[in-house]
Amino acid sequence: xxxxxxxxxxxxALMLIVGGTTGLKSYLSVILNACLVILxxxxxxxxxxIVWVGIIFIPLKLLTIIYLGTHDYAVAKNxxxxxxxxxxxxxxxxxxxxxxxxxxxxxxxxxxxxVGLSLNVGISFPQISIIVTIxxxxxxIAEASVAMSAGLLELKRHDPNINRTQLLHNGNQxxxxxxxxALNTILFGLFGSFLPLFIWYMRLNYSLFDILxxxxxxxxxxxxxxxxxxxxxxxxxxxxxxxxxxxxxNH
Amino acid sequence: xxxxxxxxxxxxxxxxGIILASICYYSTSWATRPVGVITSNHIKDELVNKTEDSYKxxxxxxxxxxxxxVLSGKNKGKTYVVHNVYSPSQAVTYKxxxxxxxxxxxxxxxxxxxxxxxxxxxxxGFFIMLSILALLAGRHTIMLMASLxxxxxxxxxxxxxxxxxxxxxxxxxxxxxxxxxxFVSLLLAQGLNxxxxxxxxxxxxxxxxxxxxxxxxxRLTHESGIKYEAVDYATQDPRSLFLAQALLGVLGxxxxxxxxxxxxxxxLAKHKASLTIREMILSGxxxxxxxxxxxxxxxxxxxxxxxxxxxxLFLRDNNTLNYTFQFALSLGVIQSLIxxxxxxxxxxxxxxxxxxxxxxxxxx
Numbered sequence: 001x002x003x004x005x006x007x008x009x010x011x012x013a014l015m016l017i018v019g020g021t022t023g024l025k026s027y028l029s030v031i032l033n034a035c036l037v038i039l040x041x042x043x044x045x046x047x048x049x050i051v052w053v054g055i056i057f058i059p060l061k062l063l064t065i066i067y068l069g070t071h072d073y074a075v076a077k078n079x080x081x082x083x084x085x086x087x088x089x090x091x092x093x094x095x096x097x098x099x100x101x102x103x104x105x106x107x108x109x110x111x112x113x114x115v116g117l118s119l120n121v122g123i124s125f126p127q128i129s130i131i132v133t134i135x136x137x138x139x140x141i142a143e144a145s146v147a148m149s150a151g152l153l154e155l156k157r158h159d160p161n162i163n164r165t166q167l168l169h170n171g172n173q174x175x176x177x178x179x180x181x182a183l184n185t186i187l188f189g190l191f192g193s194f195l196p197l198f199i200w201y202m203r204l205n206y207s208l209f210d211i212l213x214x215x216x217x218x219x220x221x222x223x224x225x226x227x228x229x230x231x232x233x234x235x236x237x238x239x240x241x242x243x244x245x246x247x248x249x250n251h
Numbered sequence: 252x253x254x255x256x257x258x259x260x261x262x263x264x265x266x267x268g269i270i271l272a273s274i275c276y277y278s279t280s281w282a283t284r285p286v287g288v289i290t291s292n293h294i295k296d297e298l299v300n301k302t303e304d305s306y307k308x309x310x311x312x313x314x315x316x317x318x319x320x321v322l323s324g325k326n327k328g329k330t331y332v333v334h335n336v337y338s339p340s341q342a343v344t345y346k347x348x349x350x351x352x353x354x355x356x357x358x359x360x361x362x363x364x365x366x367x368x369x370x371x372x373x374x375x376g377f378f379i380m381l382s383i384l385a386l387l388a389g390r391h392t393i394m395l396m397a398s399l400x401x402x403x404x405x406x407x408x409x410x411x412x413x414x415x416x417x418x419x420x421x422x423x424x425x426x427x428x429x430x431x432x433x434f435v436s437l438l439l440a441q442g443l444n445x446x447x448x449x450x451x452x453x454x455x456x457x458x459x460x461x462x463x464x465x466x467x468x469x470r471l472t473h474e475s476g477i478k479y480e481a482v483d484y485a486t487q488d489p490r491s492l493f494l495a496q497a498l499l500g501v502l503g504x505x506x507x508x509x510x511x512x513x514x515x516x517x518x519l520a521k522h523k524a525s526l527t528i529r530e531m532i533l534s535g536x537x538x539x540x541x542x543x544x545x546x547x548x549x550x551x552x553x554x555x556x557x558x559x560x561x562x563x564l565f566l567r568d569n570n571t572l573n574y575t576f577q578f579a580l581s582l583g584v585i586q587s588l589i590x591x592x593x594x595x596x597x598x599x600x601x602x603x604x605x606x607x608x609x610x611x612x613x614x615x
Contacts, residue, residue, distance in 0.1 A: 002472060018543075029548065047565035119393050122310040192586070204486075215369075225379075
């Protein structure tokens with residue numbers, strides 16, 4: 001048995017034991033999510049318009065993460081709307097910054113891996129880079145909005161008479177907690193994924209100027225920034241939307 | 252009043268950011284390579300030829316002709332006519348725009364444009380993020396930024412240490428890194444107290460136990476199917492590099508989850524004095540079930556999206572899906588799986604570590 005299969009089985013068993021039915025659904029959501037990434041790669045390589053791939057797959061991925069990941073329908077609905085709105089804002093931010101940074105495609109460091117591959121493949125790498133960047137941030141946005149909605153609805157459950165002002169105030173507190181931990185997830189996730197690159201910079205004695213202008217460094221750091229802006233926007237928006245919905249329910 | 256102060260601070264940060272980004276954009280004083288500016292108002296852009304590679308991918312080779320004025324270095328003040336060959340897909344080449352600032356190199360007295368100057372974009376992005384943060388989190392911003400900076404400093408020294416040891420002693424170096432990162436992040440976020448120590452314990456258990464189990468499985472299956480040669484940008488033993496990556500990758504999510512669960516259970520234990528062990532375990536489990544799916548997906552997306560450009564290129568160059576998966580994606584998938592195992596096990600550790608809160612209560 002190869003390692004990948006063994007790990008897949010281990011994860012399945014653990015999620016089933018710890019999570020029960022919810023665990024099973026979450027497992028499905030993770031597998032589906034990974035398959036969607038591969039499907040996106042396939043579609044783009046077949047020449048399907050990248051903009052359309054984005055328009056279809058971004059909401060689809062949010063749906064799989066949010067609806068399959070949590071079992072509370074009220075949490076899911078609110079999180080989905082928030083995450084979608086935030087994603088649109090972040091996409092616009094990404095498009096503007098990418099225009100100036102021109103950090104798409106492969107870095108100079110990848111030349112060894114690119115040997116033997118044809119690079120003039122007739123698809124737009126700047127567009128691919130926008131898809132990659134938005135995908136990297138989607139998870140963090142979805143997670144923050146689920147955590148936020150769940151936290152606030154929990155408050156409402158314990159104190160059904162909570163009013164709008166109190167909810168907004170409490171939202172702020174729950175939000176600050178989520179911010180700190182979300183930053184860690186994003187930061188260490190990217191430390192992990194780009195460790196070899198940082199070792200490369202140090203071994204080859206890149207100057208600070210070289211690093212700050214390096215394509216891969218900029219694209220990685222910008223992903224941290226977009227993700228974090230995404231999480232930041234998610235928090236007040238979730239609170240606001242939830243307070244609004246609860247208000248409507250009361251009338 | 253309070254809100255107004257927040258808006259003022261946030262605006263001040265934004266303006267500082269714009270000023271710093273402009274300085275970064277115009278200044279050449281700290282540049283270690285010659286910087287130039289494209290002075291042409293209109294860049295001549297002509298088709299050199301249309302290409303079709305052996306996989307029937309159609310593309311173009313185009314050439315831009317433009318004037319570049321050098322702003323720093325030996326040739327400061329001189330203007331050169333520069334040619335830039337690019338392809339519209341821009342996988343490794345760039346299409347330049349008029350009046351753009353660029354980094355220049357000289358090959359046999361001929362100027363060549365290497366890449367756009369990008370440093371100012373990062374400065375601007377960072378300060379925009381900081382200003383939104385200040386608006387929403389108020390004075391909490393200082394702690395979050397301190398945590399970010401301190402962790403970056405630790406990361407810097409860990410890499411230095413790794414280079415000195417030349418990629419050996421991976422477990423020692425990165426195990427130490429995990430402990431340091433966790434301690435510093437939690438100390439800044441929560442201060443030194445019992446809750447923080449419990450979170451620290453649960454996080455470290457989560458990282459090391461899950462990594463240990465996964466490593467054991469890797470050894471038992473003889474690490475078959477893991478293509479270490481596909482580790483990107485490896486300047487040292489790719490296997491140890493991959494293990495270090497996996498160890499760091501799992502840490503953030505595990506810490507995130509442990510903090511969430513333990514904070515809530517701590518609040519619950521404080522709120523409800525009659526809480527039993529059974530109720531607490533049930534509560535921790537329910538919360539964990541809710542968080543784990545989205546959290547695993549965060550990492551799956553980070554690790555897989557990163558490999559997407561290479562995956563598309565492989566597929567476009569007529570490689571089979573199987574081959575592409577093995578060489579471009581499988582490492583990311585295995586890394587996600589190791590993290591996922593960590594995330595699931597952390598639910599168990601966090602809940603059991605929280606029982607400490609109960610015992611103290613019962614004794615009173």
